Amino acid sequence: MTDAIPDSVLEFITVGEGPSARRIAVRRRTGEGPGLVWLGGFKSDMQGGKALALDGWAREHGRAVVRFDYSGHGESGGEFVDGTIGHWLEDSMAVFERFCAGPQVLIGSSMGGWMALLLAREIRKQQEKEQARASLAGLVLIAPAPDFTEELMWKNFPSSVKKEIETKGVWMRPSEYGDGSPYPITRNLIEEGRNHLLLGSAIDLGCPVRILQGAKDPDVPWQHAFALTHRLPADDVVLTMIQDGDHRLSRPQDIARILAAVAEIG
Structure with a gap:
C-alpha cells in the first residue's frame, strides 16, 4: 500500500453515540478553495491510487483537500459487516461539517458517487435553512453507483x-x-439502502456535475451512468465515456481526466 504524502494531517473524530459510535480517520491538507472532498468506494480506502493522486494534485496547486475512511474501512474504526448507506452518509456529513468551509468540490468514486449525491442533497437542505458553513462548487463522479444495493446487487442476485x-x-x-477474500453483503445493507434511493426522481443539486464512466466497466455498467444523467438537470452536466475504461479508472490517462474535471469545476 502506498504511503500517504507526509504533510497531510491525520485526525480522528467520533461519529454516532452509544453502541453505534465509531472512530473515523480523516486526512486533510489546508490550502485555498474551492476545497476538495474525496468520497471513496465500497470497501476502498483513502490510500488508494485515485485518492492519493488527488491529494498530490491539491498539494501542487495549494488547494485544500479532505479524505476520510468510512466506518469499517481503512484506518477508521467499526466493522465493515455493520455498515449501511445511512451509516456511511452519517460519517460523510460529520466529516464535511467538521472540516469544510466555503465552496467545495465533492469527488466520489463508485459508491462514493452515491455518497456525493446524497451529501450534496443534505448540504443543499442546510443552505436553504441558512445553516451551512460550506457550499457546493460542483461534483466529479467516477463510475458513480447510486442505488447500487438495489439496482446492481439485489435485482441481479439469483x-x-x-x-x-x-x-x-x-x-x-x-x-x-483487494486480496480476493469474500466479503459480507448483509440484509441490513440491502434493506437500509432502500431509504436512500435516488434514481426514481429528479436530482437537482444546483451545481455543475462531471461524470466519468468506463464503457468496459463490469461492476457499474455504462447504462447506469446514463440513468443518472437523465435524473440530473440538463444544464452543466457532462458525461465523459471512456471507451476502453474499466471500473477502477486508475490508469495514468484516467487519473489525468479526473484531475482535469476537478480543475475545470474548481
Whole structure:
C-alpha cells in the first residue's frame, strides 16, 4: 500500500453515540478553495491510487483537500459487516461539517458517487435553512453507483443468494479486488439502502456535475451512468465515456481526466 504524502494531517473524530459510535480517520491538507472532498468506494480506502493522486494534485496547486475512511474501512474504526448507506452518509456529513468551509468540490468514486449525491442533497437542505458553513462548487463522479444495493446487487442476485440473505442475514460475496477474500453483503445493507434511493426522481443539486464512466466497466455498467444523467438537470452536466475504461479508472490517462474535471469545476 502506498504511503500517504507526509504533510497531510491525520485526525480522528467520533461519529454516532452509544453502541453505534465509531472512530473515523480523516486526512486533510489546508490550502485555498474551492476545497476538495474525496468520497471513496465500497470497501476502498483513502490510500488508494485515485485518492492519493488527488491529494498530490491539491498539494501542487495549494488547494485544500479532505479524505476520510468510512466506518469499517481503512484506518477508521467499526466493522465493515455493520455498515449501511445511512451509516456511511452519517460519517460523510460529520466529516464535511467538521472540516469544510466555503465552496467545495465533492469527488466520489463508485459508491462514493452515491455518497456525493446524497451529501450534496443534505448540504443543499442546510443552505436553504441558512445553516451551512460550506457550499457546493460542483461534483466529479467516477463510475458513480447510486442505488447500487438495489439496482446492481439485489435485482441481479439469483434467488439462491436472495434466500441466503433473507434467512441468514448475510451472504459472503466472492471478490476480484483487494486480496480476493469474500466479503459480507448483509440484509441490513440491502434493506437500509432502500431509504436512500435516488434514481426514481429528479436530482437537482444546483451545481455543475462531471461524470466519468468506463464503457468496459463490469461492476457499474455504462447504462447506469446514463440513468443518472437523465435524473440530473440538463444544464452543466457532462458525461465523459471512456471507451476502453474499466471500473477502477486508475490508469495514468484516467487519473489525468479526473484531475482535469476537478480543475475545470474548481
